[in-house]
Amino acid sequence: MRSRSAGAWLLRKEWRELIASRSFWLMLVLVGPLVGVSFIPAVQTYAEISAGAGSGCGPVCAPLDGIWAPTFSAYEIAAIFLLPFVAIRQVAGDRQSGALKLELQRPVASAIRIGAKAIVLLAGSVVAMVPALIAVVLWMSYGGHTYAPDIFVVLAGHFLNAGLTISFAMAAAAIADHPSTAAMLALAGTVGTWVLAFAGAVYGGIWASLAGYTPAALVALFQHGLVRLDVVLIALTLIASGLSVAAVWTRIGRPLRSRLAATAGVAAVATVLIGACSFAPGSVDVSESRRNSFGEAEERALQRIREPLRIEAHLAPADPRRLELDRQAIAKLRRAMRNVEVTYISRTSSGLYEGADPGYGEIWYELGSRRILNRATTDEAVLETIFELAEMSPGEEDDQTFPGYPLDARPVGAAVILYGVWPATLAGLGFRKLRRPT
Amino acid sequence: MSVAPVVPLLDVSNLGKSYGRTRALESISFAIHRGEVVGLIGPNGAGKTTLFECLAGVLSRDSGEIRVNGRTVAAGASPSDVFYLPDAIAPWPEQTVKWAMGFVAGFFGAPAHRQQDMVRRLDVATLIERPIGALSKGQRKRALLAIALAMPHPMLLIDEPFEGLDLRQARDVSSVLRDEASTGRTLLVSIHQIADAARLCDRFILLSGGRVKGDGTIDALAAQVSGATPVRDLEEVFLALT
Numbered sequence: 001m002r003s004r005s006a007g008a009w010l011l012r013k014e015w016r017e018l019i020a021s022r023s024f025w026l027m028l029v030l031v032g033p034l035v036g037v038s039f040i041p042a043v044q045t046y047a048e049i050s051a052g053a054g055s056g057c058g059p060v061c062a063p064l065d066g067i068w069a070p071t072f073s074a075y076e077i078a079a080i081f082l083l084p085f086v087a088i089r090q091v092a093g094d095r096q097s098g099a100l101k102l103e104l105q106r107p108v109a110s111a112i113r114i115g116a117k118a119i120v121l122l123a124g125s126v127v128a129m130v131p132a133l134i135a136v137v138l139w140m141s142y143g144g145h146t147y148a149p150d151i152f153v154v155l156a157g158h159f160l161n162a163g164l165t166i167s168f169a170m171a172a173a174a175i176a177d178h179p180s181t182a183a184m185l186a187l188a189g190t191v192g193t194w195v196l197a198f199a200g201a202v203y204g205g206i207w208a209s210l211a212g213y214t215p216a217a218l219v220a221l222f223q224h225g226l227v228r229l230d231v232v233l234i235a236l237t238l239i240a241s242g243l244s245v246a247a248v249w250t251r252i253g254r255p256l257r258s259r260l261a262a263t264a265g266v267a268a269v270a271t272v273l274i275g276a277c278s279f280a281p282g283s284v285d286v287s288e289s290r291r292n293s294f295g296e297a298e299e300r301a302l303q304r305i306r307e308p309l310r311i312e313a314h315l316a317p318a319d320p321r322r323l324e325l326d327r328q329a330i331a332k333l334r335r336a337m338r339n340v341e342v343t344y345i346s347r348t349s350s351g352l353y354e355g356a357d358p359g360y361g362e363i364w365y366e367l368g369s370r371r372i373l374n375r376a377t378t379d380e381a382v383l384e385t386i387f388e389l390a391e392m393s394p395g396e397e398d399d400q401t402f403p404g405y406p407l408d409a410r411p412v413g414a415a416v417i418l419y420g421v422w423p424a425t426l427a428g429l430g431f432r433k434l435r436r437p438t
Numbered sequence: 439m440s441v442a443p444v445v446p447l448l449d450v451s452n453l454g455k456s457y458g459r460t461r462a463l464e465s466i467s468f469a470i471h472r473g474e475v476v477g478l479i480g481p482n483g484a485g486k487t488t489l490f491e492c493l494a495g496v497l498s499r500d501s502g503e504i505r506v507n508g509r510t511v512a513a514g515a516s517p518s519d520v521f522y523l524p525d526a527i528a529p530w531p532e533q534t535v536k537w538a539m540g541f542v543a544g545f546f547g548a549p550a551h552r553q554q555d556m557v558r559r560l561d562v563a564t565l566i567e568r569p570i571g572a573l574s575k576g577q578r579k580r581a582l583l584a585i586a587l588a589m590p591h592p593m594l595l596i597d598e599p600f601e602g603l604d605l606r607q608a609r610d611v612s613s614v615l616r617d618e619a620s621t622g623r624t625l626l627v628s629i630h631q632i633a634d635a636a637r638l639c640d641r642f643i644l645l646s647g648g649r650v651k652g653d654g655t656i657d658a659l660a661a662q663v664s665g666a667t668p669v670r671d672l673e674e675v676f677l678a679l680t
Contacts, residue, residue: 004544010545012541013541013545016537017533021532094529097530097571098529101491101496101522101527102523102524102527103545104516105494105495105496105516105521105522107515107516252496252497253491253497253515253516254514255500255513434532
């Protein structure tokens with residue numbers, strides 16, 4: 001009877017506990033309408049843009065930006081307001097019911113106990129993504145264009161975000177003595193990342209760097225079709241750290257001091273790893289429209305520049321021009337060139353009262369001993385300035401520009417399926433399952 | 439010819455446990471031999487559950503030593519020869535008794551025939567398809583006792599085995615527990631109903647305020663009580679010593 005490993009028994013048990021949980025079924029019921037309220041307006045807006053722009057609309061008619069990013073954003077909401085409670089229930093339920101006192105009597109590594117829960121919760125998150133896949137099928141049925149990497153990268157971003165949510169909620173549930181306390185801790189963590197994002201937007205600097213690794217920033221990158229190695233590694237480190245803390249606190253037999261020491265150890269290792277990972281170079285722009293990259297000819301030309309490029313931008317952190325420059329041109333430049341150093345200078349965070357300073361808004365480009373000023377923040381202006389400074393030409397433009405895929409279609413059947421059929425089916429299945437345990 | 443000393447199955451010495459500044463257990467020492475049925479008796483808050491949890495490794499002890507079969511058990515570790523059934527639990531409440539028995543059997547390696555035997559002896563057959571969370575207190579107690587008694591561990595720690603049971607059920611459970619002891623199994627049971635304890639146990643450990651106040655048979659404990667009126671039963675011993 002014991003031939004199956006402890007891990008296999010725990011996996012089976014956790015899966016049964018998950019499908020016996022009301023919170024899981026409620027999450028499944030709700031993700032359908034959540035995807036619906038994202039997908040249906042996205043299709044309608046895409047149709048309006050397509051009708052206005054016509055053929056050859058280019059990046060304006062990219063399904064990644066127009067359909068997949070908004071549709072899958074439903075899972076960002078689910079990751080904040082639904083998934084943590086499912087994860088907390090999965091961990092806290094054992095403690096509340098007394099099952100943990102029985103299970104702990106078989107010596108099994110805490111990592112295996114927590115790992116089984118995490119695997120099952122991730123599997124549950126995959127099941128919850130079915131409504132988004134229904135949206136993909138609906139889009140295809142309207143004649144919409146699909147590019148598999150666009151869809152997979154957005155899915156991957158939300159899957160990673162689900163992993164972060166699960167690990168944090170599991171750690172909170174293992175530490176807290178009651179599920180309601182764990183829920184408050186989990187929500188406090190989410191609010192904390194929002195505060196960090198706000199601080200990053202207002203103060204820039206280290207805050208902006210840290211805010212770049214919050215779940216919202218991670219999802220945003222993937223929604224843009226960009227996979228950055230440092231962000232992925234840091235997310236995986238955070239997931240592993242959260243699960244490790246959960247494993248430490250699940251051993252209720254260990255003295256409190258020992259658990260606190262182990263938690264401090266996990267935090268220290270995680271801090272070192274995160275610091276190291278933040279320097280990991282490399283990123284892949286998997287978007288069909290190459291929205292995170294300059295043109296291929298321009299990138300080849302930029303790669304020929306050997307000298308370090310220094311950019312000094314006199315723009316405040318909350319200035320929209322700085323946001324545009326940083327997120328568009330500078331981000332693309334960093335991907336294309338190895339040696340780019342960007343410095344932002346400002347006296348205030350908003351830049352609203354820096355009008356009297358004649359130097360405010362200046363962007364200085366320095367290559368070797370040459371230095372040029374240009375105030376424009378668009379991709380084209382930045383590239384033009386750099387090529388002028390480098391005394392080179394990007395050469396012939398590539399013919400393979402993104403054509404765009406306009407589609408003037410109505411979201412037929414989406415409301416019926418996502419607002420009606422999905423929730424009704426899942427509610428029925430859940431009701432049946434919860435009433436008749438097997 | 440020298441005779442090797444009998445090693446107790448469970449040997450506890452100077453066990454201590456505190457919750458913050460509150461000392462729950464202080465210098466607890468006792469030994470239990472194979473096949474004994476020992477009752478842990480004490481008023482509410484005496485530290486009975488804390489003692490069980492420290493013995494089972496569910497809770498870490500602060501000081502002292504626990505040896506099972508002569509081997510020292512590390513603090514917070516679960517001894518492989520001991521299984522603990524806590525009181526007032528409803529594990530896996532959405533799952534059926536049948537599933538719980540299957541899971542525990544698989545996870546801990548309990549033989550299936552033992553479970554079937556316990557289901558019959560504790561009259562759990564009618565409950566087998568019902569979710570654990572839907573059972574009454576007494577039904578749940580019987581189902582969990584069936585699970586615990588089917589375990590292969592030589593020693594069982596059972597917190598309040600008669601809690602929630604009516605008189606007839608309590609007598610039946612008592613009989614099953616005695617049968618188990620007659621097969622060489624060792625039981626340490628916490629019982630707050632003195633009459634139930636007196637019926638079931640060979641020996642008693644009286645616990646009060648986190649300390650052992652007495653350890654022995656009723657007669658041995660009665661001898662410890664000094665007074666004008668001789669004490670005759672466990673109830674009087676309990677009141678006199680705790």
